[in-house]
Amino acid sequence: MVAPLPALPQGFLFRRRSESGKLSCVTHARSVRARQHSDQRRRAFCFLVASLVITFAVAAFAGLNATISLAASYFPNLSQTHLAEGKAFLNRGDVAEAIAEFRAAIRLQPDHAEAYYNLGYALGRQGDLDGAIAAYAEAVHLRPHDPAYADVYANLAHALGQKGDLDGAIAAWKEVVRLHPGDTEASANLQLALRKRGDLDRVVVAWQEAIRLQPGESLAYAGLATTLTEKGDLDGAIAAWRHSVRLNENDALAQLNLGVALGQKGDLDGEIAAYREAIRLKPNDPDFAEAYFDLAYALAQKGEVEEAIAAWRKAIRLNPTAGSERKRLGLARTAQGSLERAIAAWQARIRVDPADAFAHFKLGIALGQKGDVAGEIAAYREAIRLRPHDPNLAEVYHQLGKALAHQGAWRDAIETYQALARVKPDDPRIKHSLGDAHRVLGLTLLEKGELSQAIEQLGMTLRFDPANEEAKRALASALLTERTQRR
Structure with a gap:
């Protein structure tokens, strides 16, 4: 309820306002309304400012999160960029720059296995084996069961082998074989590491396991045959070589090795047949001249001297410098036969190559075994004449001295031993021989x-x-x- 207006005092009369009074009242009213509008504007402005502050704060927070998310997604891409740059530097041969890029990639992405792998490779090229091993080890630690990283294990195995850590190398090669069971190259390297450690029994077991996994792989049989030969199991080696050539009839090297094993077993006909097959597969290969040398010795031992000479001549035409190891092997086999055949074989060899000091030396040994001391001495002297200052012929001097002493030519024997002392001063037999x-x-x-x-x-x-x-x-x-x- 609205309160009534108060009563006017008596005698109070309304008077007509002047214009100025009217204006004064209007001005007052406008002033009041202006103050009201000003307050409203201030309140609206404050509200607007507060709204803007809140809006900007929210926007800033959202922007920060977006920036963080963007950075998080950007670093791996940047890491890949460093990796790509490192590979490019490596391809150009700039190993130091490549290493710096790979390290940068790892700093941005510490679990970057590929960057560790490439870092290991680059450090290995720089000769830092310890650094390479550490990087490879970290790469496979990050990806231990990834078949794609079998090569990393292989590189780790090579580096450990270079450092002389055979146990570590063997463990790494086993991981390669585990990830790639059919990798015959990895199996071969594992067997090689085991062989270096002298564990031939485990080498045999490993090759047998490789054959079980890959029964149609001729190289696995070849590896088994080689190991069995080292163990002295010729029958097992021959059987393995036969398996190998059955699986790969065009493997001339396997045929050659089969022939060697048959020769050591005393199967001369089988040996010759294997050599002929190897030669049929590679008749004009200079790197395969050894097959002709082997055939020549086998034929000479059998008494087929003219055929042996033909084989020797072919070997020398293909590769004049080949055959040193085969010569030694040939001696061992010809010595198993009659002395007459051994002598004929070495004489045939000299007919093919009169400058072969080794053949003259071996002829001298055969003649000495026969009791022909004069012929023995002549053969030794010819070997020395052909290579008078060769320390590799120290044995020739020693045998000549013994032959001269046997004949009673002691002064000549002493001169021979003195010549040996000049050719090979560190020969441990000199003092004893000269003293005697x-x-x-x-x-x-x-x-x-x-x-x-x-x-x-x-x-x-x-x-x-x-x-x-x-x-x-x-x-x-x-x-x-x-x-x-x-x-």
């Missing part, structure tokens, strides 16, 4: 009554062999006899 030659010559001269020369030779004996009691007694006797004669 001087001793025998001294005793011989003492028996002949040539005291001064005997004393000289016996003194030389004690120079090379101070503990030789026989030489001491003989020298004392010679000195006493000489003193007595002077009186």
Whole structure:
């Protein structure tokens, strides 16, 4: 309910306002309304400012989250960029820059296995084996069961092998085989590491496991055959080589090795047949001249000298420098036969290549075994004439000295041993051989009554062999006899 207006005092009359009074009232009313509008505007402005602050704060927060999300998604891409740059540097041969890029990729993405792998490879190229091993190890630690990382295990195995850590290398190769069971190259490297450790039984087991996993793989049988040969199991080796050539009839090397195994077993006909098959597969390959050498020795042992000569000539035409190892093997096999065949084989070899000092040496040995000392000495002298200063022929000097001593040519024997000392001063047999030659010559001269020369030779004996009691007694006797004669 609205309160009534108060009563006007008596005598109070409304008067007509002047214009100024009217204006004054209007102005007052407008002033009140202006203040009201101003308050409203201030309130609206404050509300607007507050709204803007809140809006900007929300926007800023949302923007920060977006920035963080963008950065999180950007770093892996940046890491990949560093990886790509590193690979490019590596391809250009700039290993140091490549390493820096790979490290940058890892800093941005610490679980980047591929970056660790490439870092390991680059460090290995730089010669930092320890760094390479650490990087490879981290890569496979991050991806231990990924078949795509079998190559990383392989690189790790190679690096560990170079460091001499055979156990570590073996463990790494086993991981490669685990990830790629059919990888015959990895199996071969595993067997090689086991062989270096001397564990041939485990090598055999590993090859047998490889064959179980890949029964149609000829290389696995070849590896097994090689290991069985090292173990002395020729029957097992021959069986494995036969499996290998059955699986790969065009494998000339397997045929060659089958022939070698058959030859060691004494199956001369089988040996020759295997060599002929190997030659049929690679008749004009200079790297395969060894097959002709092997065939030549086998034919010579069988007494087929002319065919042996033809095989030797073919081998020399293909590769004049080949055959050193085969020569030694050939000697071992020809020595198993009759001496006559061995002598014929080496004489045939000399007919093909008269400058072959090795063949002259081996002919000398065969002649010596036959009892032809003069022929033996002549063969040794020819070998030395062909290669007079070759320390690899130290054995020729030694055998010549022995043959001369056997003939009683002690002075010549001493000269030969002295020549050996000049050619190969560190030969451990020199002192003993010279001491023995001087001793025998001294005793011989003492028996002949040539005291001064005997004393000289016996003194030389004690120079090379101070503990030789026989030489001491003989020298004392010679000195006493000489003193007595002077009186």
